[in-house]
Amino acid sequence: MNNLDETVDDRFVFFSQEELLRQQCLLLENELAVMGEELTASREKIATLVLMWTELKDELRHTEAELNQARYRLQIGSAQH
Numbered sequence: 777m778n779n780l781d782e783t784v785d786d787r788f789v790f791f792s793q794e795e796l797l798r799q800q801c802l803l804l805e806n807e808l809a810v811m812g813e814e815l816t817a818s819r820e821k822i823a824t825l826v827l828m829w830t831e832l833k834d835e836l837r838h839t840e841a842e843l844n845q846a847r848y849r850l851q852i853g854s855a856q857h
Contacts, residue, residue: 791799
Protein backbone atom coordinates (compact mmCIF):
# COMPACT_ATOMS: atom_id res chain seq x y z
CA MET A 777 0.00 0.00 0.00
CA ASN A 778 1.32 3.41 -0.93
CA ASN A 779 1.92 6.06 1.61
CA LEU A 780 0.08 9.31 0.77
CA ASP A 781 3.29 11.27 1.21
CA GLU A 782 4.97 9.16 -1.47
CA THR A 783 2.19 9.49 -4.03
CA VAL A 784 3.39 11.19 -7.17
CA ASP A 785 0.71 13.14 -8.96
CA ASP A 786 1.59 13.61 -12.63
CA ARG A 787 -1.73 15.20 -13.48
CA PHE A 788 -0.32 18.66 -12.91
CA VAL A 789 2.73 19.07 -15.08
CA PHE A 790 4.52 22.36 -14.71
CA PHE A 791 6.74 23.62 -17.45
CA SER A 792 10.16 25.05 -16.84
CA GLN A 793 10.80 28.70 -17.53
CA GLU A 794 12.87 27.75 -20.57
CA GLU A 795 10.01 25.64 -21.98
CA LEU A 796 7.56 28.49 -21.46
CA LEU A 797 9.91 30.96 -23.13
CA ARG A 798 10.41 28.61 -26.09
CA GLN A 799 6.65 28.25 -26.45
CA GLN A 800 6.17 32.00 -26.26
CA CYS A 801 8.88 32.49 -28.91
CA LEU A 802 7.14 30.00 -31.21
CA LEU A 803 3.84 31.79 -30.77
CA LEU A 804 5.46 35.16 -31.48
CA GLU A 805 7.24 33.78 -34.56
CA ASN A 806 3.95 32.41 -35.90
CA GLU A 807 2.16 35.68 -35.20
CA LEU A 808 4.96 37.61 -36.91
CA ALA A 809 4.74 35.36 -39.98
CA VAL A 810 0.98 35.89 -40.22
CA MET A 811 1.37 39.65 -39.80
CA GLY A 812 4.07 39.65 -42.49
CA GLU A 813 1.70 37.90 -44.89
CA GLU A 814 -1.07 40.36 -44.07
CA LEU A 815 1.31 43.28 -44.60
CA THR A 816 2.37 41.93 -47.99
CA ALA A 817 -1.26 41.47 -49.03
CA SER A 818 -2.10 45.00 -47.85
CA ARG A 819 0.81 46.47 -49.81
CA GLU A 820 -0.39 44.68 -52.94
CA LYS A 821 -3.89 46.06 -52.43
CA ILE A 822 -2.52 49.57 -51.94
CA ALA A 823 -0.44 49.26 -55.12
CA THR A 824 -3.55 48.15 -57.02
CA LEU A 825 -5.53 51.11 -55.68
CA VAL A 826 -2.76 53.53 -56.63
CA LEU A 827 -2.75 52.16 -60.19
CA MET A 828 -6.53 52.42 -60.37
CA TRP A 829 -6.42 56.00 -59.08
CA THR A 830 -3.72 56.94 -61.60
CA GLU A 831 -5.77 55.53 -64.47
CA LEU A 832 -8.90 57.32 -63.27
CA LYS A 833 -7.03 60.58 -62.85
CA ASP A 834 -5.64 60.34 -66.39
CA GLU A 835 -9.09 59.52 -67.74
CA LEU A 836 -10.55 62.48 -65.84
CA ARG A 837 -7.92 64.85 -67.29
CA HIS A 838 -8.64 63.57 -70.79
CA THR A 839 -12.40 63.98 -70.31
CA GLU A 840 -11.94 67.49 -68.90
CA ALA A 841 -9.83 68.42 -71.93
CA GLU A 842 -12.55 67.11 -74.25
CA LEU A 843 -15.16 69.08 -72.30
CA ASN A 844 -13.11 72.27 -72.56
CA GLN A 845 -12.73 71.75 -76.31
CA ALA A 846 -16.48 71.21 -76.67
CA ARG A 847 -17.19 74.38 -74.67
CA TYR A 848 -14.77 76.33 -76.83
CA ARG A 849 -16.42 75.05 -80.03
CA LEU A 850 -19.84 75.96 -78.65
CA GLN A 851 -18.66 79.48 -77.80
CA ILE A 852 -17.17 79.96 -81.27
CA GLY A 853 -20.26 78.49 -82.93
CA SER A 854 -22.64 80.72 -80.97
CA ALA A 855 -20.48 83.79 -81.65
CA GLN A 856 -20.62 83.16 -85.40
CA HIS A 857 -24.44 83.03 -85.48
